[in-house]
Amino acid sequence: MxxxxxxxxxxxxxxxxxxxxxxxxxxxxxxxxxxxxxxxxxxxxxxxxxxxxxxxxxxxxxxxxxxxxxxxxxxxxxxxxxxxxxxxxxxxxxxxxxxxxxxxxxxxxxxxxxxxxxxxxxxMWTRYLPLMVELQAMLAENLIGEVRMLTADFGFRAGINPESRLFTPKLGGGALLDVGVYTVSLSSMIFGSPTQVVSLAHLGETGVDEQAGIVLGHAQNELAILHTAIRTNTPQEAIIMGTKGRIR
Ligand SMILES: NC(=O)c1ccc[n+]([C@@H]2O[C@H](COP(=O)([O-])OP(=O)(O)OC[C@H]3O[C@@H](n4cnc5c(N)ncnc54)[C@H](OP(=O)(O)O)[C@@H]3O)[C@@H](O)[C@H]2O)c1
Missing domain, CATH: 3.40.50.720 (NAD(P)-binding Rossmann-like Domain)
Known part of the structure; x- marks a missing residue:
């Protein structure tokens, strides 16, 4: 072989x-x-x-x-x-x-x-960026103390094309599944699985979520506040907040 x-x-x-x-x-x-x-x-x-x-x-x-x-x-x-x-x-x-x-x-x-x-x-390639390896080391060293909150977003403005996979419900279109998953993955890396999920989405004319806000609660009351969009440019950033500092 x-x-x-x-x-x-x-x-x-x-x-x-x-x-x-x-x-x-x-x-x-x-x-x-x-x-x-x-x-x-x-x-x-x-x-x-x-x-x-x-x-x-x-x-x-x-x-x-x-x-x-x-x-x-x-x-x-x-x-x-x-x-x-x-x-x-x-x-x-x-x-x-x-x-x-x-x-x-x-x-x-x-x-x-x-x-x-x-x-x-x-x-989920973002998990393997050198930046993420560095981030995990910083969190393991307790650099910002106990991590309590995360805000993260991933959104961009695409033109509406009802035939494209981004805007077609039957192809699993919408913001959450296309790019929101990156923010959920980051939260999962930092806090593990959530114990509570609250979300609100705007469904556009083709029936997919064009923007959504998600709040994830965790066992020690840590919060992840995430948002995602396919019709709005967002800052595309993440801020991790701990008891002794922040990582942006
Ligand atoms: N990791 C990343 O950075 C990243 C970036 C972009 C996309 N993605 C993911 O990769 C996947 C594909 O995205 P893409 O942008 O490459 O899509 P795409 O350009 O539309 O390609 C999808 C391919 O899937 C096949 N396919 C099978 N059934 C289909 C159908 N009913 N309609 C359309 N295509 C069909 C086609 O290949 P054949 O015709 O050859 O069978 C088509 O070329 C998505 O799940 C997306 O989330 C990941």
Missing amino acids: SQKIQWGILGTGSIAHKFATGLSFLSDAELVSVGSRNTERANQFADGFDIPNRHPSYESLASDPNVDIIYVATPHNLHCENTQLCLESGKAVICEKPFAINADQATRMIESAQAEKLFLMEA
């Missing part, structure tokens, strides 16, 4: 291109297969990244014996279905954010990985 991890990519959209470019910088990774719903797109993607195996369906990619792990890069609403397909075919999976569109889907995905004894991870 090759020393390199043999990767497959499921879906040939925008982030799949970036991921394939990123993989090319890793010495222990080899991109060997790609799967698309469309033969032409599979071939085009494969030609662009010099990928030997191109598949005209996700099912065909999932059963490719050359592949160790599959990166799922489809719209949110398909993450569960596509991940399950890969796991049931014996492949490890890195699934794009948001991991799933509800708790029931997430639970099923985790249970499948456990049953198959396969690696499964959400591609």
